[in-house]
Amino acid sequence: MIGYDEWHYDVLVIGAGGAGLRAAIEASATGARVGVICKSLLGKAHTVMAEGGIAAALSNVDERDNWQVHFTDTMRGGQYINNWRMAELHAREAPKCVHELESWGALFDRTEDGRILQRNFGGHKYPRLAHVGDRTGLEMIRTLQDHGIHMGMEVHMECTIISLLKDEGRIAGAFGYDRQRGGFILFHAPAVILATGGVGRAYRITSNSWEYSGDGHALAYQAGAALVDMEFLQFHPTGMVWPPGVQGILVTEGVRGEGGILLNNKNERFMFNDIPPLYRNQTADSPEEGWRYTQGDRDARRPPELLTRDHVARCIVREIREGRGSPHKGVYLDISWIREKMPDAPGFIRRKLPGMYHQFKKLAGIDITKEPMEVGPTTHYMMGGVMVDADTQMSTIPGLFAAGECAAGLHGANRLGGNSLSDLLVFGKRAGLYAAEFASQNKAGKTDDVNIQSLADDAVSFFRQADGENPYAVMTALQEMMQDFAGIVRTESELLQAKESLIQFRQRARKVRVEGNREYNNAWHTALDLQHMIIVSEAITLAAIYRKESRGAHFRIDYPDPDPVNGKMNQVIRKGSDGRMHVESIPLKPVRPDLQQLIDEMK
């Protein structure tokens, strides 16, 4: 018998980034007993890395902006396979959520008349991102954390969930372990919210930290919930490429929003060479017009550097592959050139992009006010995830909710920058509200001790492996394989190779060997995370094989164009009764006529 602690909640929130904390606050406000699971310490989640801002049509800077424009921008960015109802709710509710954050103490940069300032970002027609310098994510998570701790929620820090528990088809709780002591914990709850973030750790080059092993995706899948859009993985165009240790660390799109330009080794502004038809009308004709746009000229159109992330990332890959890259296999991102345009450029850069200035100075020895940065694409954000009801965020399993990055729908084939932080707020809040409502109407289900014993035994089995591999080595090999075969540019043959090798990886991962004991043993944590990484890798690969077209972040060289038939479908992934992963294409729901009209009018 393996022992475990037990906790009882009305709502259990798994994850304590922006979505998890926002959900926990909302659920607590209804009077529900709320438990929050933090994989790390409280306030360290990846939301702190969000730099650019929160997209919300406050129309403080340009009064032509409104929720309708934000909605159509989001749909266009997602290449129209988004869940349109989520895109509508998001655009309508984001402004209120930003104000709510301010009423809890968040401070944003201001306009001349003292309102919240908004900045330009890729794919957003008007300046829309509420921000504070380039550390908006930190401001947001700290505000939610400092507000949340006074709401009565119980926070379980450094705790990881390894399985969801069900009772007769609906959710009953979750089972996990405490990192510090290595003990197991059983959580009973009639409603569980997944807010676990992304999957970036399945790739070698990523902006994500160790936490992002697709836990929510894998937990939901294992419990029988449907996943959707898993082929759409965003590669952020600008990650650091040098030195090797920092490869993948994010360089905010805000650099381009403030006037930064992309150059190849011929000093050519290559983004002007390839502008997609969908955006031709909205893109500047000349560098001069692009510069005027970044300076707030309302008649100017955006520079091509601010096209959507999927497109910019692909253009960068092309430059590198065709030999026009920088010495460390990137391209140049230059903000220092604005010296030609403004007297106090270095001061402006340090004020607007203090984090970037510090990051490059410290880690790469580069002064971004004087010289260009070297950047390249980095695995950044999973558009796909748990399939949820747009209004309530409930998954296909009663009582199981999902919000934020681990839920799917809002972003479609490609997420616009800034739409993530607003997503966390809008849908975190909704998930919290509806999970609490569900919990008030349903008693906690029963958990089965035999099942729990077998989960615990599985988890500790790695200590018994006599001659298994090192878990870090298997993880690194997996990351290399996914980077090479299911990365930014995909083909059928490579994806099939990935699918084949994942069969091997699954076996290798089951047999990794861990030494020592359970107290804060990073090797053991890696062995357990690896199981989740393999499930999401498989889901990404299968969905990518099935989508035989290129759309948004999913780029297939063997099918380089969008296909109208595929463009009307979502790929849904489920665990079959045979225990294997199944993919099914389901047709998109027809867009409500008034929203379709908006889309058509603003095309």
Add this chain to the structure above:
Amino acid sequence: MIMNAEFQIWRGGKDSAGRFESYSIETTEGMVVLDAVHHIQSNQAPDLAVRWNCKAGKCGSCSAEINGTPKLMCMTRLSELPVGQPVTIAPLKAFPLIRDLVTDVSWNFRVKKKIPPFRPRKPDAPDGTWRIAQEDIDRVQEFRKCIECFLCQDVCHVLRDHQQFESFSGPRYMVYLAALEMHPLDVEDRIPLIKKENGIGLCNITKCCTAVCPEEIRITDNAIIPLKERVVDRFYDPIRKLFNLFK
């Protein structure tokens, strides 16, 4: 440039006698201490306990004492350390050890919970929003940059050497209190608390906290001293005292 480097890393749990273990690795250009620790963990010491997250100096998880100085491992490049000498990496000394490089920093979270939260003035506009000048935002930005790495808590001698955890909240919470007190919208009064429960008087402004802050927050000059002045104004102003006497 590839060269060999030696690392002395603290190994041991709370119940065992700890010691520095020596590891030697080949380093690469631009490597930071956390890269070296990860390299050692992957290849030589799989169960080495280390806490980290963003690897970009933004989350404040990988705090440790490198060659005796509290630093973030992810922001310390090997090239800034003395060449040819072993690099020592030890856990934060002010907090109870969990294992290897990981310490129990939960005290910090308990302290924060006891500080009365932000309470805004009534909204300025009928739509429930506020008007704030940019310069008022800029003034508190310095404090709000804090990444809660607790290096300042670790180096503060009131906590580290004198273990005054019951009577002093430490530099991190002086910064937090300054952020709240100087927040342009906040109307809560925390001055009596800052004097008593948070124990600001125990700080004798040695500025060790400022020296180790990775965010370069001028903790002593900009947070602690202004708060001390507010406490003095409230409690020790002779004219006010006299006035109170006859009130």
